[in-house]
Amino acid sequence: MALRVIEIVTPRSDKDEVKKSLEEHQPDAGYVFWASPLDDGESLSFRVVLDVAETANVMDELEELFAWTDKYRIVVYSAEATLPRLDKLALEEEEEEGSDSSGEDNGGQAAVSREELYADVLDTSLLSKHYVMLVLFSSLVGIIGLMRDNVAIIIGAMVLAPLLGPNVGLSLATTLGDAKLSRAALKTLAVGVLLCFALSAGVGLALGVPEMTHELSVRSMTSYSDIILAMVSGAAGIVTVTLGVPTSLVGVMVALSLLPPLIACGLFLGAGLMPEAGGAGLLFAANIICLNLAGVGTFLVQGIRPLSWYEKERAKKATLHAALVWTVLLAALIGLMFLKTH
Structure with missing residues (x-):
């Protein structure tokens, strides 16, 4: 153990x-x-x-x-x-055998303490030059993999998982009602998304999309199974994080839902392929929403809560508001998917 x-x-x-x-x-x-x-x-x-x-x-x-x-x-x-x-x-x-232990049931409690979890998540939620470099490098790897239709190269970009940390940080901040961590995670996520998208769009503008590869094609559309995949992979990723596994090791599980669709959206937009860009952007947005919605729910199930009564009340309000926002956004995206297919 x-x-x-x-x-x-x-x-x-x-x-x-x-x-x-x-x-x-x-x-x-x-x-x-x-x-x-x-x-x-x-x-x-x-x-x-x-x-x-x-x-x-x-x-x-x-x-x-x-x-x-x-x-x-x-x-x-x-x-x-x-x-x-x-x-x-x-x-x-x-x-x-009937021991009269008075301890509370710990079945729903996270494996690591709240302080350990916060320290681990904080490291990947703060904006730094190392994070910027990781985003640029993983984006380049992903662009090459998608253009060459090479699954192994795309997985290499997934393992780097630069967008996972800020999303986990945002989910944890929502669960704890921590506005400071929430702002830091949002800032880091926004910078990462903009850098990846700008680089991909620049490559698409300069080189176009010479060939609609299979890996690009599957990321130009969104299905209901993609939403289920994002929810399940997001929940599984959060469970693994609370067990004390470094975030980078969970990247291959969750980054599937984040980096490649964003890169594909940028490439399509730069090449002037607007319908495909819209489809990839919809997939990326759906997966971000599902990941955060699943993350908040899983943190709550794992027993991640503030200690003091005042902080618990504040966190409860923040969690309810965030869950409502994510749910409304997800419903809107599902509505767009329904309209596109009918």
């Missing part, structure tokens, strides 16, 4: 309170912990080793415990193994 280490640095004066809190929740979470003095002589370091699935609950308890002071620091990092083992199977057997 995946393990995490939570290190808590506190003043020595808080030793008894921290130890008592950790001991109270230890039977439910099944972790081990110990304390060590630090060199400054005024602080202690508590280290907690636990299953990754328990990290979110324990982090919430610690955040509530330390809400009244700023004289602490909590750091979470991965652990490869621990001896003696944290025997999860043994704990499950005890529960089946």
